Amino acid sequence: MRLPLALVVAAGVILSSPFIRDIRDWIRGTFPGQYATVVATAVAISIGLALIAAIIRIRDQRALRYGAIACALVLGTAYALWNAQGIAEVDAVERVHFVEYGLITLLFYRVWRPRGDMSMFVMPLLAGLAVGTLEEWLQWFIPGRVGDMRDVFLNAAAIVCGLLFSYGVDPPDRGAFALRPGSLRRIGVLATVVGLLFAAFVYSVHIGVEIQEPQFGRFRSRYDASTLLRIADDRSRAWNVNPPIERPRSRSREDQYMSEGLLHVQERNRRWEVGDIRAAWSENLILEKYYAPVLDAPSYISKTGHRWPAGQRTDAERRLVAAPGPPDSYESRADATEGRHFIRVWPPVAFWSIVVLSLSGLLATCFRFS
Numbered sequence: 001m002r003l004p005l006a007l008v009v010a011a012g013v014i015l016s017s018p019f020i021r022d023i024r025d026w027i028r029g030t031f032p033g034q035y036a037t038v039v040a041t042a043v044a045i046s047i048g049l050a051l052i053a054a055i056i057r058i059r060d061q062r063a064l065r066y067g068a069i070a071c072a073l074v075l076g077t078a079y080a081l082w083n084a085q086g087i088a089e090v091d092a093v094e095r096v097h098f099v100e101y102g103l104i105t106l107l108f109y110r111v112w113r114p115r116g117d118m119s120m121f122v123m124p125l126l127a128g129l130a131v132g133t134l135e136e137w138l139q140w141f142i143p144g145r146v147g148d149m150r151d152v153f154l155n156a157a158a159i160v161c162g163l164l165f166s167y168g169v170d171p172p173d174r175g176a177f178a179l180r181p182g183s184l185r186r187i188g189v190l191a192t193v194v195g196l197l198f199a200a201f202v203y204s205v206h207i208g209v210e211i212q213e214p215q216f217g218r219f220r221s222r223y224d225a226s227t228l229l230r231i232a233d234d235r236s237r238a239w240n241v242n243p244p245i246e247r248p249r250s251r252s253r254e255d256q257y258m259s260e261g262l263l264h265v266q267e268r269n270r271r272w273e274v275g276d277i278r279a280a281w282s283e284n285l286i287l288e289k290y291y292a293p294v295l296d297a298p299s300y301i302s303k304t305g306h307r308w309p310a311g312q313r314t315d316a317e318r319r320l321v322a323a324p325g326p327p328d329s330y331e332s333r334a335d336a337t338e339g340r341h342f343i344r345v346w347p348p349v350a351f352w353s354i355v356v357l358s359l360s361g362l363l364a365t366c367f368r369f370s
Helices: 002-015 017-030 035-057 062-083 088-115 119-140 149-169 183-205 225-241 256-273 277-290 292-296 310-322 348-369
Strands: 209-213 217-221
Touching: 002 017, 002 088, 002 119, 017 035, 017 119, 035 062, 035 088, 035 149, 062 088, 062 149, 088 119, 088 149, 119 149, 119 183, 149 183, 183 348, 209 277, 217 277, 225 256, 225 277, 225 292, 256 277, 256 292, 277 292, 277 310
Parallel strands: none
Antiparallel strands: 209 217
16 A cells, blocks of 8 residues: 555645645635744644654664654755745745655655665655656646746755655665666666656746847747747737736636746836836837737736836837947846746757657666666
């Protein structure tokens, strides 16, 4: 029953993504102003209960097992502090990942524990990465959630902590760092599947194109210029009849076109507020050409849309004369987070060639030496 239990819990973590916003809203409504405190308390209680259960279980090899659990706590705390964004609610939610993926790792560790070799560590790691990738991929389609490959790496840190904790709770016998016959093949097959899954996720979420115009410079999008114009025409007709004035339900699909447009609105407004007229003007031209429905349609964010009033646009055009830099030198950072572009412009052929060659070599090596 170990494998079904691990799969059920993993599926629960993945499929709970559409309901997280509802849970978050309930906590905020029930405990006003205490969201981060409630989540942090829940995390602390979960970790405390896990430690108590581990201490009760440990009867021998105390120094080694306590040391592994202590390493898990130190590593998790250090990574959480290093990765902290300084926003209490965001940091509290990210620490929930350590509880979720620590539990998932422990359950998968118990599945492969009877093998008694290195696969009992590698296979849970790969399984946890697969769960993390699927969760982030599903989040990408959910309004109000973000799917990001960096969050998969956050999950990887939690998985490593989970492995250290699992080692302390149920250490292997001697010879655990060798490989039994067939184990390397299993590792190779699962690593290839997980690698393809992660590559497909990155390609779906992060890879796009760079669009350049002499009037306003360049920006990144998941759609090419002709596709953006076609979607804009479709949204214009649809929103004239049924504008997006209601907040999307957590179990509906996110409109990625609208999300891109709103990012450019935010960047335009931010640049205007700091007096960067050239950038604000360029962002506004991007919006007017490729995201006009986002500017004009009333929405749950703005009942009057986001188009500049005629007076503001005229003022910006007048002040543009004194703004530094040619128009085509501007590079939009609307999609950037923490200084890095969220959308990558890697060539698809090169991307998939590297993925296929790397995973083929890995699989061949595992079969060759198994």
